[in-house]
């Protein structure tokens with residue numbers, strides 16, 4: 001990052017724009033921008049231009065997806081919002097998904113490959129506008145990694161079987177886990193319980 005800063009600073013001087021850097025607000029804005037660029041590149045910039053480095057910050061649980069399709073095949077197979085979330089690491093707007101306010105018994109599976117992700121017994125109303133769970137149904141079906149898309153580290157969740165982006169997990173959930181799995185509705189399909 002410092003190298004980048006020096007290069008850009010040098011370029012600005014050469015163009016006789018060095019006076020701009022004397023302006024404190026400009027300097028702060030430039031440093032902030034460079035910090036974000038540096039963080040994004042360190043994290044592999046997942047979900048934006050990070051196609052060449054699709055799996056940043058591997059964890060001990062990381063493994064290769066077993067369900068593989070080309071992006072064209074995924075696009076043809078999935079509804080637009082589901083494709084955007086799963087394959088482009090998109091995020092649906094809060095309180096707009098089909099499942100944030102769903103509390104009927106059942107299980108939630110990956111919309112890309114059907115892998116079991118969560119159970120309604122661990123779903124809780126967090127007030128955030130996205131389906132929230134305190135625990136994964138099968139932890140081996142979910143891969144955790146770190147992303148810096150917002151400029152600070154967050155724990156991203158992806159499906160272990162198809163590599164689809166699901167959402168993030170935060171440490172502000174209810175006991176006993178203290179975790180809040182914040183998942184896009186579009187990334188999941190609800191399988192209602194057959195029990196009445």
Ligand SMILES: [Zn+2]
Nearest residue numbers: 110113159162
């Ligand atoms: Zn999947």
